[in-house]
C-alpha cells in the first residue's frame with residue numbers, strides 16, 4: 001500500500017483509474033464465465049476476489065487517497081466488487097445445477113430393466129423341520145448326535161437286541177451292502193434301517209448321563225409311492241440317567257408336541273413291541289387339526305386324523321436293559337427312554353402334504369412355499 005499522500009490526484013493512482021477497475025472487473029467476469037467446473041470456479045474466485053487479487057489490492061489503495069477522492073474511488077471499486085461477487089454466485093448456481101443434472105443421469109437406476117432372474121433356492125422343509133425338532137431338545141440340554149448311514153449290522157440289529165432271525169433283517173426291509181468277491185453275503189454292513197444304531201454309538205461314546213437327539217436318513221427296501229419312500233428321515237431321542245421312568249418319557253413327548261404344534265397338545269401311549277425297548281409303546285398325538293372334536297361327531301369329520309382324534313407319530317419305550325448292557329452301561333444303576341419317528345409323516349400332516357414323492361423329487365415349486373427359513 002502506498003503511504004498516505006494528501007496532495008496527489010486520485011486519477012494518477014494507476015490501480016484506481018476507472019478503466020483499470022473496469023478491466024479488473026471484466027477479467028474476473030470472463031474468468032468466471034470460462035470456469036467449466038466448480039473447482040475451476042473456486043480457483044478463479046481466489047484469483048479475482050482473494051486478498052492478493054487486483055481488486056483487493058486496488059481497494060487497499062483507497063486508504064492512501066485524499067479524503068475528497070476516497071468516496072468516488074470507494075464507490076467505483078465497491079461496484080466492481082459487487083458485480084464480481086454477483087457474477088460468481090450466478091456462475092456457481094449454474095455449475096451446481098449442471099452437476100446435479102449430470103449426477104441424476106449418471107446415477108440413475110433404470111427400474112424397468114429386467115432383474116437377475118436366477119431364482120433363489122429354498123431349504124428343504126424336511127431339513128428345516130428336522131432342525132426345528134433338534135432346537136426343541138437342544139433348548140433342554142440335549143446334544144445332537146450323528147451316525148453313519150452305511151452301518152454295521154451289529155449296531156443296526158444285534159446291539160439293539162434284534163436277533164439274527166428277526167424278520168426286520170429280511171430282504172423285504174433291509175438294503176444289504178454286498179461283500180467282496182466270493183463273500184458277497186458276508187459284508188455285515190447294511191444301509192441303516194432306522195436311527196436307533198445312533199443310540200448305541202452315543203452310549204459307547206459317552207459316560208452316562210446321556211441326552212442325545214439324532215436326526216438322520218434311513219433306508220428300507222420300499223417302492224416309492226404316495227405314502228412310502230425307500231429313503232426317509234427319522235429323529236431318534238435317547239435319555240439315559242439314574243431314575244428315569246416312563247413318566248419322564250411321557251412328559252418329554254408332551255413337551256415336544258406342544259413346542260411343535262402349540263399349547264394344549266398331548267400324546268398317548270399304546271402298548272407295542274420293539275426288541276430294543278421294554279416296555280414299548282406306540283406314540284400318538286392329539287390331532288392338531290380337530291383336537292379330537294371330530295370323534296363321534298359326523299357333522300365335523302376330520303381328514304387329517306380320519307376322525308380318530310389321534311395321529312400316530314412313532315415308537316418309544318424304556319431302553320431294554322440288554323441294550324444298555326450291550327453299550328457298556330450298568331442297567332442296575334441306569335435306566336433310559338428312547339423314541340423314534342419319521343419326519344416325512346410329520347411334515348405330511350403338519351403341512352397337508354399329500355404325496356411323499358413331492359418330498360424327494362427336488363422340485364423347487366414344492367419347497368419354495370415353505371419359505372426361506374435359515
Ligand code: PHE
Nearest residue numbers: 194196315316317338339340
Ligand atoms: N427304531 C424304531 C423304528 O424305526 C422306532 C423306535 C425308536 C422305537 C426308539 C422305540 C424306541 O420304527
